[in-house]
Amino acid sequence: MKKIKKTTKADIFLKSFERWQKILGLTDWKMVWCKYARRMSTYAQIKYSASTRAFYLYHNLRGCQNPAAVGLHEALHLLLADAQIKSEKEEHRIIYRLENLLAEAEKQGY
Numbered sequence: 001m002k003k004i005k006k007t008t009k010a011d012i013f014l015k016s017f018e019r020w021q022k023i024l025g026l027t028d029w030k031m032v033w034c035k036y037a038r039r040m041s042t043y044a045q046i047k048y049s050a051s052t053r054a055f056y057l058y059h060n061l062r063g064c065q066n067p068a069a070v071g072l073h074e075a076l077h078l079l080l081a082d083a084q085i086k087s088e089k090e091e092h093r094i095i096y097r098l099e100n101l102l103a104e105a106e107k108q109g110y
C-alpha cells in the first residue's frame with residue numbers, strides 16, 4: 001500500500017515562500033536548500049549571497065501557528081536583499097509594513 005505523505009508545516013512554509021518568490025519577481029534567486037534547524041531563535045531564517053543569487057532556508061516551525069505567514073516573511077527578506085539595509089531592526093520595520101500592506105490589500109480584494 002502506498003503511503004500518503006502528510007502535509008507538514010515545513011511544506012506549507014516552503015510552498016508559501018515559493019509562491020511569494022514568484023509574485024515578487026525574485027526568480028533570479030536559486031534555493032540551495034531548505035533545511036530543518038534544531039537550534040533557532042525564530043521559526044525561520046534565510047541566508048543569501050547577493051552576488052551568486054543563492055539562498056538557504058532554515059526552519060524550525062514547532063509551535064508556529066501560521067507557517068504560510070513565515071514563508072511570506074522570509075520572501076520579503078529576500079526582496080530587500082539588494083537594498084543592503086544595514087540594521088536588522090530597520091529591515092524588519094519595512095517587512096512588517098509590507099506584511100500589513102499585503103494583508104490590507106487582500107482584505108480589500110486586490
Ligand SMILES: [Zn+2]
Nearest residue numbers: 073077092095
Ligand atoms: Zn525576519
